[in-house]
Amino acid sequence: MAEVQDNVWMAHALQLAARGLNTTSPNPRVGCVLVREGRNVGEGWHVRTGEPHAEAHALQAAGESARGATAYVTLEPCSHHGRTPPCADALVSAGVKRVVVAVQDPNPQVAGEGLTRLRTAGVEVECGLMESAARELNVGFFSRMTRGRPWIRSKVGMSLDGRTALANGASKWITGAAAREDVQRWRARSCAVLTGSGTVLADDPALNVRAFPCERQPLRVVLDSTLQMPAWARLLQTPGVMIYSAVTDAGKIAALEQAGAQIRVLANAQGQVDLPQVLADLAGHGINEVLVEAGSTLNGALLQAGLVDELLLYVAPQLLGDGARGIAQLGEMITLDQRIEMSWQDIRQVGDDLRILARVKG
Secondary structure (H helix, E strand, O other), X not given: OHXXXXXXXXXXXXXXXXXXXXXXXXXXXXXXXXXXXXXEEEEEEOOOOOOOOHHHHHHHHHHXXXXXXXXXXXXXOOOOOOOOOOHHHHHHHOOOOEEEEOOOOOOOOOOOXXXXXXXXXXXXXXXXXXHHHHHHHOHHHHHXXXXXXXXXXXEEEEEOOOEEEOOOOOOOOOOOHHHHHHHHHHHHHOOEEXXXXXXXXXXXXXXXXXOOOOOOOOEEEEEOOOOOOOOOOHHHHOOOEEEEEOOOXXXXXXXXXXXXXXXXXXXXXXXXXXXXXXXHHHHHOOOOEEEEOOOHHHHHHHHHOOOOOEEEEEEEOOOOOOOOEXXXXXXXXXXXXXXXXXXXXXXXXXXXXXXXXXXXXX
């Protein structure tokens, strides 16, 4: 019975953590529930960086009822002084008897130290309950902490035969209104939306969240090797744009900076923007999740470089024919060993379209 109750309360803590889906960046999404004698005596979640963590909210709500309680926390309580004091110490001071943790914190500043501090203080600690769900909730945070780069999710709207636009570039709209609104929700949870200069020149997108109120707009990132992006682009009408280039052109850089963009020059040996360096730089800016909304050239380059983690595909029930443009330019594959294998994560209908989340294996 105790095991069943543990699962129930941890599932509730995960639901609480998900309330911070769009706001906690660069911090992880965390939920906490305090349970005493089978009753919820306090709960909370981390809302945004710089504010109290989930444990602090739950302890404040519980007051004296926290003494002797069990805390269900979706991520290891922190053990270091940052913008807020250590949550592990707060749990000990409150007299919490037992702490059940979903997953250990990958942050090197914590990485097991929070669990050790609790055990040293005599608190009963268990770790690993619903670990996979907790990792998924913070897939970008784990990626940044363990791989030094954000989680890359590439969004593609396409026809049933895998085409994203006609040969002349016409693509508005392949997918329906419900699918386009759903994309807005993926933008809202992402720390950054990334595109290429070709998409900016062809479509002049805004790439912000407009379908509903959003207190934290994602950073808009443009890869523009030769600084073709015009200073009048829609992207630059609102703040929060980063442009990565491979050239140092003082005049173009000055014009774009005056328009409000930040410019970073990161070139590879081929005179193009260095993709791995871009992702490492974004990680250094606290970017956990990146939503790629680009054309087949950039999608192909990211896939070939092994930098895409999953594809977010919106499939419309229509056919566009052989002459239309495909998802990604991957070049000719001679053997099946060269294929990029994927696994299904989620498939559901959104309006008239299908939404498929497929993860790159390995």
